[in-house]
Amino acid sequence: MSLRDVLGQPRAVDALRSALEKRQVHHAWLFMGPEGVGKELAGVALAQALVCPEQPFEGCGVCAACARVGKRSHPDVTWVMPEAEQVERGLAGRSDFTNTPSRDIRIEQIRKLQERLAFRALEAPHKVALLVSAHAMNANAQNALLKTLEEPPRDTVLVLISSAPDKLLPTIRSRCTRAHFGPLPEALIASELKARAKKDLDDALAAQVAAMSSGSLARALSFNPAALARRREQIEAFEQLRADDASGWLALAEAWAGDRETAEAALEVLRVWFHDVAVSQVGGDRLVNADLRELALEAGARVSPARLQRRAGLVDEAKNAITARNGQVRLQLERMFVEMFAA
C-alpha cells in the first residue's frame, strides 16, 4: 500500500504528501481522528515513504522494505501500543506477559523505544516510530516521551496515532504536527464493504451498514448481517406492543430472555432505537437505524418526549440489573415492559 490507498482523507494525505515532496518531514506527528478511519494505514504509508529505497519520500508499497513495514518486521520501524491491544489484535499472546496485559502504554515501553532510537538506522535513511493509541500512554510514559520530542534523535520520525488526543499532555500535542482525519463518507464505506465482502452483500444492506457506522470503516466491517436482521426484527416486535395487551409484552420478554447475551443485545438495540425516535421527534434525520426512518416517525408520533425519555431510563435500569446481578433476566425484562406500558 501507499498514501494513495488512504481513502477519504484528502486533508491529512495532502499534508503528508506535501511534507514528503518538500523533503521536510517534521520529526513528530499527531494523527488524530475517530477510530477506524485510516490513521494507522496512513502511519504505515508514511513509514514506507521514509524507508523505501525504490521511491524515496513516496513509497512504492511493493518492494521488500515496504512489505516489511506492512508486516511490522522492518528493523527501522518500531511499533508501540498497549499490551492489551497487542493481545486483542493477535500480535502477542497473554502468556507473553508476566502480569495481566496492561491497557496503558507504560514508561518501560517508551524507554525501550528511546534505546532503539538512540542507535543509527540499520537499513533505511530514517527511523520511524508508530505509537498506536498514543493517548494510552500514562503520565510517566508521556513525560518520558516529551524528552524525545524536545530533543529528537537524528533522522527520526515519530507518529502518534490517537482517537482521544485530549488525553495527551498539551506539551506533547504542541510539539507535534497535527494531521486531522475525519469520518469517512458513507458512499466510500458502502463501496469498500462491497469490495471486501466475501459473500454477496447487496447495495441496500451495504448502504445501511455504512449509515450505522458513524464514518468508521472498522466499525462497518465489524457488523454482521445476521445481527442487523435481528435488530430490525427486535425493533419491529417492540413497536407492535400495545398498552392494553399484556400477553404481547410477556411473550417478548420470554423471547428475549433466552440467554443473558440476547437480552443485553436486545436492550442495546432498544436504547439506540429510542435515541433514533427522539431524533426524529425533533425533525433530525441522522438516524442510526436509517432503514427504519418511517417507523421511527410513527413511533415518535405515538409517544411523548417525556415518556420516551422514561422508557430509555428503564432500558438502562434493566440492562444494569441484568449485567450486575447476572440473573433474573426474564423478570427484569417483564418489569421493564410493565413499567413502560402499564405504569
Ligand SMILES: [Zn+2]
Ligand atoms: Zn518500497
